[in-house]
Amino acid sequence: MNERDTTTGAVPADAAPAGALETVIITGLSGAGRSTAAKCFEDLGFFVVDNLPPELIGTLVDLGSRSQGAVTRLAVVMDVRGRAFSKDLRGTIRGMPRTLRPRVLFLEAGSDVLVRRFESVRRAHPLQGGGRLVDGINAERELLAGLRDDADLVIDTSNRSVHDLRRAIESAFTGPASDDALALRATVLSFGFKYGLPVDADMVVDVRFLPNPHWIPELRDLTGQDEEVSDYVLGQEGATEFLDSYTDLLRIVGAGYRRESKRFLTLAVGCTGGKHRSVAMSRQLAARLDAMGVRTHVVHRDLGRE
Known part of the structure; x- marks a missing residue:
């Protein structure tokens, strides 16, 4: 799953050519954080363009590619100010060379x-018209459903602060714009089922089949980040076998993501409260992804919650 074949040193046929422009489209629901994301991309060294018509993306990418290094990273913010953009944007992206x-x-x-x-902020939704605010939100969600399905990375900002969103973007989009641009990156997210499923997860792992350290008095106040809890969880029957089997599955999924030009994977690992089992197992899965050459970021969503 590495961008570069570690056996031969050859670059795959679909790898970005040297000096190719790294381009990111920032889109999503109004009010979900596009402006914050745009500022973050500016800080990361991207040239940011707001509200570009979809039909001009190819032209802009071509101009950037011929800028002789003046522009190497480009971020384009797109939203429902042009209502037809969702369909047009999907078609434009699919028609571009990989x-x-x-x-x-x-x-x-x-x-x-x-x-x-x-x-x-006392603002109306751009699709609200004469209806209720929630009507505009629902209309936009329906309009963008196909684009969401095609997205490389979906981030739910419901429970994220501005700083959390910046960290998520920095983790996903830092790195050189050439060899690293097409490499698979993963976020392993531990969570507690009692606080709800992460809506931005690509895959969900349920580790509640393992005994809960909460019922061990000396482990109750510790977390999966502590060695004692990690050793307890990994020492349970089926834990190592599960990790081995799931690692094989991740190899298959990762290879498929690469073939389909999907560059981000969010793997959510859940237990009851998101404190012990999910934390310990997510760290193990992240280490195995790292060993595959996948750049991996670990987030413990519910750690510290009562």
């Missing part, structure tokens, strides 16, 4: 969160 296709970052949030955000 080595030039932009990565698509899709930002979303729960409807209740978006309502509160719009009300806090």
